[in-house]
Amino acid sequence: MATRRDYYEILGLDRNASDAEIKRAFRKLAFRYHPDHNHEDGAEERFKEISEAYEALSDPEKRAAYDRFGHSGMEGFFGRDFEGFGFGGLGDIFDTFFGGMASATRQAPRRGADLHYQIAITFEEAAFGVDKEINISRIENCSLCGGTGSKLGSNPLRCPNCNGSGRVRRVQQSIFGRFTNITTCPQCQGEGRIIGEPCPQCRGKGKEGKRRTISVKIPAGVEDSSQIRLTGEGEAGSRGGRAGNLYVSLAVKPHPYFVRDGDDIHFKLKVNFAQAVLGAEVEVPTLNDKTRLRIPAGSQTGRVFQLKGQGIPHLHRGGRGDLLVTLLLATPKSLSKRQRQLFEELAQSFDSDKGE
Numbered sequence: 001m002a003t004r005r006d007y008y009e010i011l012g013l014d015r016n017a018s019d020a021e022i023k024r025a026f027r028k029l030a031f032r033y034h035p036d037h038n039h040e041d042g043a044e045e046r047f048k049e050i051s052e053a054y055e056a057l058s059d060p061e062k063r064a065a066y067d068r069f070g071h072s073g074m075e076g077f078f079g080r081d082f083e084g085f086g087f088g089g090l091g092d093i094f095d096t097f098f099g100g101m102a103s104a105t106r107q108a109p110r111r112g113a114d115l116h117y118q119i120a121i122t123f124e125e126a127a128f129g130v131d132k133e134i135n136i137s138r139i140e141n142c143s144l145c146g147g148t149g150s151k152l153g154s155n156p157l158r159c160p161n162c163n164g165s166g167r168v169r170r171v172q173q174s175i176f177g178r179f180t181n182i183t184t185c186p187q188c189q190g191e192g193r194i195i196g197e198p199c200p201q202c203r204g205k206g207k208e209g210k211r212r213t214i215s216v217k218i219p220a221g222v223e224d225s226s227q228i229r230l231t232g233e234g235e236a237g238s239r240g241g242r243a244g245n246l247y248v249s250l251a252v253k254p255h256p257y258f259v260r261d262g263d264d265i266h267f268k269l270k271v272n273f274a275q276a277v278l279g280a281e282v283e284v285p286t287l288n289d290k291t292r293l294r295i296p297a298g299s300q301t302g303r304v305f306q307l308k309g310q311g312i313p314h315l316h317r318g319g320r321g322d323l324l325v326t327l328l329l330a331t332p333k334s335l336s337k338r339q340r341q342l343f344e345e346l347a348q349s350f351d352s353d354k355g356e
Helices: 007-011 019-033 043-058 060-078 090-107 123-128 273-278 337-352
Strands: 115-121 130-141 167-174 177-184 207-218 227-230 246-252 259-261 264-271 280-285 290-295 304-307 323-329
Touching (some): 019 043, 043 060, 123 246, 207 246, 273 323, 290 304
Parallel strands (some): 115 246, 264 323
Antiparallel strands (some): 167 177, 227 246, 259 264, 304 323
């Protein structure tokens, strides 16, 4: 025969627990293990164990007997029906604590669903910002009835099946007494009301699909995969709940020759041997236009030139990143006869000077 667990241990309490502490412990555990929403193996047995412990410890007479004689002291009490314990059974115990709350939850305003949209923008639009317009489909409150679902001039009626509570109670008898099962009213779907005269436009649903054009302001400095939230531009809520949000994800197209690194941008500049050896002033593209860059004589391939303030504007603050220009020595694939002659003469001079 299995050993019965201590009631205080079941509720996670010590023997000096107050009545309020016993009630709080039961409320927490009963909600967690109630078989209506906990379908794990052993949840129902755990709930019965919790309820039995609460029945014993919440009543001063039964608690005193248990404290003095343990489980043997409860035989006189548990030999009677659970109906005599001040509650209507396990289901009524749970209903006393949670029934009103469950009904309020179903009747509470419900926020509308969020919507998601992706938009492609150019490298320059991401850098400097842009205003875009997008077309979305969403669920809105009916424009004729305002979301009530009822024909103009009429009002919803109280559901006769649940008397406006949005829930129905079903009582079952078990070895532990009456067990009250509370479910959503099948007639009104938990609304507590029914539509007597439906709106002809939405047919009583209170909602209709609409296609809207939304303006999206994209700030300067955004990056690829950035997300912009447009509060209240999602789908309409229910029972007076606020609308959801619209989240716009940005896909930035790659640039033909700029590569972004944070708020800096990189550009590879190809120069020939003469420009690298003798030095030169060359034209370099920027996000705004073009600029002149002075290449010192003897510059090596891979050298990086930093053009301050020519990069991406910082998001939500002043200033810009830099343009980093990397020098790449371009080797010609073909030479004219004269060019080849000159390179041969140059090569000979390098040889005579030991390559220097």
